[in-house]
Amino acid sequence: MTSSENTDVLVIGSGFGGAIAAYHLAAGGARVVVLERGPWLSGEDFQHDFKFGSSSTRIFDFVIGDGMSVLSGNCVGGGSVVYFAAMPRAPRFVFDRKGRFNRRMWPAAVSRDTLEPWYDRVAEALPVTQTAWDTVPFAGGLFGAACDHAGRTANAVPAAVDTAKCTNCNWMMSGCRFDAKRSLLLNYLPAALAHGAQIRPLHEVQHLSRTDDGGYRVHYTVLDDVDYRVEVGGGTIDAKIVVLAAGAGATPVILQRSEPTLGAMPHAVGRYFSGNGERLNTAIFDEDRIRDVLGLSRPDGVPYEAYQIGKGPCVATWDKLDGSLPEYERFSLEQLYFPPGFGTILAQVPDAVGPTWFGAEKKELLRRWQSWLTVFTMSEDDNEGVFGAPPSSGNSMRLSQQMLGRGSLRYEPTENTLRGWALSDAEVRDILERDGLARVMPWTNDVVGAYTVHPLASCRIGDDPATSALDDRHELRDHPGIFVTDGSAVPAGLTVNPAMTIAALAERAVPGIVEAARARGVDVRYGAPAPDGATSSRAAVLPLVSGALRR
């Protein structure tokens, strides 16, 4: 018999879902080990470089599926290291969505009101701040001005960015060199380490099995730090509690692969995947019209030519986040930058005579790249994604040394999803083509299918066991002691950037995990302050969680 390490709590993944749980459990006294499949980079490791093998490919996972490709984090800190740090809270109507089964998808216990104190905890911890217009980069200003010209409102989006440190380099998808982006590397994770948690990078969990004492054995392989296709080791760790937070593209795959050892999974594991209804449009602006119609000019007199400059999405229009509109017709539009290296191939040529995504006309479009503006739709899709049989290891068949793989996700957009996308495309055109400002085309879905940077719902919470894998405490149905706290737990598309809601749900789930750990004999209690010691948001949640406070 091989010997296995043991710990109280084993956390799989170190993004929002994993880091938040790891911090609170370690601070509360539990022994915590975090296994992260990606590398551990920080500060100066984050490079301004598109070269294969630089941080831009080391910390990303791009998995091409059948009809949907998923971009996600692959490093200690997970999505928080590669994201654009836009942190709006989800609009109220989202929690009442009914979806295709015409039944409320969210658990009755979760609404915007009940989530607010948990949102506040995240806002204090990162922190999240409101963006001032005088720090909005040219691209966001241009989008805002175009919205205003078209009679729409537009907001500077709350973000987890320290603008005093930000250089507006727009390399934030490669990790922030200047520690301006408030990733988990700067708050929850160092605080978890300070409380004794261990984080092990390049440890890719493959499956779980049971131990004789009612706990779980976690089976992992260790990956080569350059070629992730190569396994250089492996092992097991036994834990009383498992927190699964590998991301919505990987969590269900680990559970699917664990069926032979754990037994049948709830029906909803690997089903009801949502791409957050995401859709991209590229606008190519007429610089003269920017000056003549909108009256915009940079200090050097150039109207715009500044696609490269900025800090991701800073301005969004929320006019269609109107709860009185029918479901599937509500969406937000957000100005976005998408860097080269996958960031241009899907943009289509307006009025093309030949092919739209490649060819001579596409090259002419690229000559005007600095006059591009990407507009990001986040809408209500139909949770139509389904994962097929898991690959032999990881969450995809890795094609490149890093980043690129082929996965088993199948996504055929329904009429509802397609209608939302068509409405949002029309809205983008109406705003940006007005008075000859720009020409607009959506990204093609004919190359790698639809595309999401916010995978959700593949192992979701809910009250209905038939359509949710987790109960409203995030515990996996029929498998007590396994909790899922990442984006896969979010029941459906949020119509806004989901990181804030994923993080708030993870904060909300922690007291329940603490209680489950205590029931299994772990000496742990809930009640840690924010990672920097701040306590104002804690005061609001302690009355909600008395069961997890007892010694």
Place this chain on the structure above:
Amino acid sequence: MPREFETDQARTMSLEAYADTILPGERRWPGDRAIAGVSQGGGAVASGALEVLRSAEGGMAPALDMLADGLNEHARAYVAERGIEPDAEVPPFVSLDYPDRVLLVQRLTDRANPECDAWISLAMFCTIAFDAGSHTNTVEALAAGHVGLKTMGFRMPDSDGLWRFDTYSYGRQLARPHPDTTPSGSPS
């Protein structure tokens, strides 16, 4: 014994012609057959498409011979179907005019084609060569005048190889916020 055009040189020409179909450039020398010559300035090939495709990191290298041979096989079928007289001096795909190269690439990358994943991957790496120069360090690529990044107007970094934009904002509020915005700055 290899079939006709199943040599390193012919395969390179064929893959260059594919890359040039994705993002075309100007001929590198008189009589450059791989490049169709339909665009001013360099394209994917001059940007390093073959280097990207052959890089160990990208993962395409082991499949390139098969793809080049497959490309020419499809080109043979295409010319037979269209009644085009191929130029026997060069690989079949290279012998195609640019419009025919485009039509064949559209057919190969169509989602209905069971082989489309391979041809789309090839197109993706050709595009990455142009828009990112991923076979080489970006600062060095820019210093050396990388064709794709230059065509896109990608700006130069500071002297330490990092990008900073001191001037980045119009500096004023340019739209009215949504009336239901909450005190946290979120939608209601």
